[in-house]
């Protein structure tokens with residue numbers, strides 16, 4: 001598994017604060033990929049998960065406010081996917097020792113890649129000048 005390299009064309013959602021927060025989240029996801037690659041100890045995973053959890057709570061709150069302010073269509077559905085992810089992350093944190101670090105990391109990488117590239121980019125047009 002290769003580290004994620006953010007680039008404007010594929011990853012930007014058209015809002016600089018959201019892009020900054022996504023890049024911070026992806027930096028943590030990349031640390032987890034390094035754990036997966038054996039370049040960092042597995043014991044780093046719990047710290048990375050806790051930091052991710054804090055950043056994500058902050059990001060989902062901010063994104064919700066931003067999207068409400070531009071009246072994003074289907075916002076409820078978007079918020080629901082954030083909530084489903086947050087409860088999955090809580091499960092990971094509660095059962096960190098009982099889970100395979102590989103499966104946990106794979107899930108986080110694929111969820112974030114998919115969510116930013118396919119769900120968050122749906123709001124990009126709301127921030128681009130007509």
Ligand SMILES: [Fe+2]
Pocket residue numbers: 063078082115119120
């Ligand atoms: Fe989102």
Ligand SMILES: [Fe+2]
Pocket residue numbers: 018022059063116120
């Ligand atoms: Fe987001």
